[in-house]
Amino acid sequence: MIRMLLRVLGHQYAQPVRRTVVLMTVTAVAEGLSYALLVPVLRALFGSTPEDARPWLIAFGVAVAAYAALRYVSDLSGFRVGTTLLRGMYHRLGDHLARLPIGWYSAGRVGEVSVLAGRGVLQAMSVIAHLLAPFISACVTPLTIVVVMLAFDWRMGLAALAAAPVVAAIQVWTGRSMAAADTERAKRDREATARVIEYLQAQPVLRAGGRTVERFRLLDDSLQEVQRASRRTVLSALPGTLGLTLAVQVMFTVLLVLGAYLALGGNIGAAELLAILVLAARCADPLLSLSDVGGKLRGARSELVRLDTVLRTEPLPEAREPIQPVGHDLEFESVTFRHGDRTVLDNVSLSVPEGQRLAVVGPSGAGKSTLLQLLARFYDVDAGVVRVGGVDVRAINTEVLMEQIAIVFQDVYLFEGTIEENVRLGRPDADEAEVRAAATAARLDEVIERLPGGWETNVGEGGALLSGGERQRVSIARALLKNAPIVLLDEVTSALDPVNEAAVHDGIERLMAGRTVVMVAHRLRTVQHADRIVFLDGGRIVEEGSHEELLRHGGHYADFWNMSLTAAASGSDISELGRDSGL
The missing domain is CATH 1.20.1560.10 (ABC transporter type 1, transmembrane domain)
Incomplete structure (x- = not known):
């Protein structure tokens, strides 16, 4: 014993x-x-x-x-x-x-x-x-x-x-x-x-x-x-x-x-x-x-x-001699990833130069969110290599890798505590001016002004006392405060009302400025301004290129775009056409 x-x-x-x-x-x-x-x-x-x-x-x-x-x-x-x-x-x-x-x-x-x-x-x-x-x-x-x-x-x-x-x-x-x-x-x-x-x-x-x-x-x-x-x-x-x-x-x-x-x-x-x-x-x-x-x-x-x-239970292995990434470019080289008996990504290769934006679109279950999770090394690949700054993520110290990346998820989780405490999770040692600036950039200051408790408002377990849009603004402010060179966005505006969507979109634009970005998105204005778009289907890249190139090609992405325009014209929520449910 x-x-x-x-x-x-x-x-x-x-x-x-x-x-x-x-x-x-x-x-x-x-x-x-x-x-x-x-x-x-x-x-x-x-x-x-x-x-x-x-x-x-x-x-x-x-x-x-x-x-x-x-x-x-x-x-x-x-x-x-x-x-x-x-x-x-x-x-x-x-x-x-x-x-x-x-x-x-x-x-x-x-x-x-x-x-x-x-x-x-x-x-x-x-x-x-x-x-x-x-x-x-x-x-x-x-x-x-x-x-x-x-x-x-x-x-x-x-x-x-x-x-x-x-x-x-x-x-x-x-x-x-x-x-x-x-x-x-x-x-x-x-x-x-x-x-x-x-x-x-x-x-x-x-x-x-x-x-x-x-x-x-x-x-x-x-x-x-x-x-x-x-x-x-x-x-x-x-x-x-x-x-x-x-x-x-x-x-x-x-x-x-x-x-x-x-x-x-x-x-x-x-x-x-x-x-x-x-x-x-x-x-x-x-x-x-x-x-x-x-x-x-x-x-x-x-x-x-x-x-x-x-x-x-074995955790993800840490490199004995970690390598420091020298840049902020991203690369997938012949990546295959399986979840149980299912192949989620199959021999995927793509790259994102430093400072550029990549949008990932496709039907539910295509593997879009998995791309982000592999970049953050939530999992290890079954085959191939994921690189950040030219270095295999498995060779980078986990803390160093996390310092390079800011993630904004669709489903935001806030810890029970005040709004300020949740924002400071991005960088606990930030001074008050930096916290306030991040809140302003994310348009969180508008929320704080109308709440009786202001910055000291308790968000409840999981952020239950705030609306979805308010939670998302806190999440964006947290990411802005972290000031990481790489930003991963997972369908952050899919379930928001127009007012909150506009506010969150402004915050996202400030967050993406000058950074390397990979976004899973369906919103028209988010996708069309990406430097490059890849269309995933069945764990494979079936199309890639700029917005204009893919529309001229007339393939999967063009069909997706046309359906989005039809839904937008009829007043439907575009995100409902292809909301990503996970892997």
């Missing part, structure tokens, strides 16, 4: 953990030895001179005080180390999740990561703070008492020692019998969490479609599965709990019968027998607690295994 904990966290925590384990072990031994003083105390009290018990009582009080001090120090050490481990675990897990490929975050992993990063980490890291001391005490204190019993009467001591392998066997058997139930319970927990998240996120769609009753039933079924799994877990633990209780009671009964036999034969005094039985009773309490502590430890170990599995 400790070895796995250190493997998950890293061996830099080994020394404080080992020190805490040693301290807890010493405390448990001290507890057992303090009980040993009950033998001379009871012997004196039941002897002919009860006053002889006074020094033993004083010694017993001193021993109990020493044990209490040790217990305080060991518990405090456990809490401090546990807090340190918890903080370290969150940092390590967060850093690792940030380095995993975007493709790792499938829909099923939402619930898994939610449970793991919340209750899972807390349960796993509770070992040192809350579980280790009771477990060591339950194991070491009874063994110390048995050693004391051996010192006073070897026959009673051996009888008590015989229970040790029985208790150990019951614990091992219980752990094995509960393994499948624990795994099933964890699986159902993750599925239920994913259902809850799905249900909350899908409320607008469900209500619009009148499907809330059905969705309630799906969620209820998932929660009922959790209930059934919990019931199976409890039932699988019941035999072990009963077995442990029975073993402890049998041990005490055997000691009682053996002690009575020895006392009647004159081989042991009544005082010694009473003292040994008191010690045996003190063994029972910690042994009986093994069932509860053992169950919690198994749960914590299961979470550690899951954490270990996530942390062993």
